[in-house]
Amino acid sequence: MSRIGKNPVVIPEGVDVQLQGQAVRVKGKLGELKLNLHEEIDASIEDAENEEGKKGKVVRLAPRTETVMAKQIWPTMRTLVNNMVVGVTEGYKKKLEIHGVGYRANLQGQTIVMTLGFSHEVRYNVPAGIKVEIEKQTEITISGIDKHLVGQVSAEIREFKKPEPYKGKGIRYAGEYIAYKEGKKK
Numbered sequence: 453m454s455r456i457g458k459n460p461v462v463i464p465e466g467v468d469v470q471l472q473g474q475a476v477r478v479k480g481k482l483g484e485l486k487l488n489l490h491e492e493i494d495a496s497i498e499d500a501e502n503e504e505g506k507k508g509k510v511v512r513l514a515p516r517t518e519t520v521m522a523k524q525i526w527p528t529m530r531t532l533v534n535n536m537v538v539g540v541t542e543g544y545k546k547k548l549e550i551h552g553v554g555y556r557a558n559l560q561g562q563t564i565v566m567t568l569g570f571s572h573e574v575r576y577n578v579p580a581g582i583k584v585e586i587e588k589q590t591e592i593t594i595s596g597i598d599k600h601l602v603g604q605v606s607a608e609i610r611e612f613k614k615p616e617p618y619k620g621k622g623i624r625y626a627g628e629y630i631a632y633k634e635g636k637k638k
Contacts, residue, residue: 456527460500460510461534464541469511471495476511476533480540483581483597487536489513492522493529511537539597546606548592552621555613556589564592568613569621576609591626 463469468479474489489495493513500510513530515522538544550557550566557566564584566574578584582605585593592609596602606625615622617633624630 454523454527454530457513457515457530459530460498460512461530461537462500463497463509463511463537465508467537467541469497469509469537471497471511476536478533478536478540480537482540482543485536485539485597487532489529490525492516492519492525495529495533535599539599543595543597544599544602545593545595546602547626548594548606548609548623549626550590550592550623551615552613552619555621557586557592558589559584559586564609566609566612568623574612576612579605 466481470477470479474491474493474495476487476489476495478485478487492515494516495511495513497509497511499507501507511533513526513533515526550568552569555566555568557564559565562578564576564578564586566576568574579601581598581601582594582596585595587593594602594606594609596605610623610625613622615624615628615630617631618635620630620632
């Protein structure tokens with residue numbers, strides 16, 4: 453029995469969840485997301501009570517068979533459905549920091565233009581469904597309703613200039629710890 457998979461996904465007020473076969477559709481105030489569940493997983497929407505005694509709806513997922521694959525994919529599917537519910541209600545956000553003399557970023561329409569110490573500017577086209585804000589020229593905030601897409605865009609931007617271990621110059625996540633190395637001894 454999976455500790456994660458057995459927990460139901462609570463549907464908050466203002467969120468509409470629809471099941472059509474293996475397709476799950478979640479609609480909320482921030483947008484709409486779709487997911488096709490694995491064929492080894494069954495999903496159902498049920499009425500339930502929370503700790504305070506309030507009635508509400510929950511999504512329960514369960515494996516169809518007792519195969520190893522069904523047991524492994526069950527908690528993953530539950531987490532993906534939960535991420536969709538959180539995404540359409542609150543959304544996801546990642547912050548990136550740019551460290552280094554002369555390193556900066558600007559937003560031109562749906563393109564991020566970065567100066568990262570190369571002989572050329574680095575350009576990144578922001579995909580649909582992602583919102584990018586640049587408060588200072590050294591701080592990039594990436595937000596959206598799809599957790600996977602927000603993380604993927606953040607990783608792609610960070611990949612242009614990873615933080616180096618001697619001075620820490622490059623693009624890093626906010627709060628990321630960089631293990632510094634000692635330079636050459638004379």
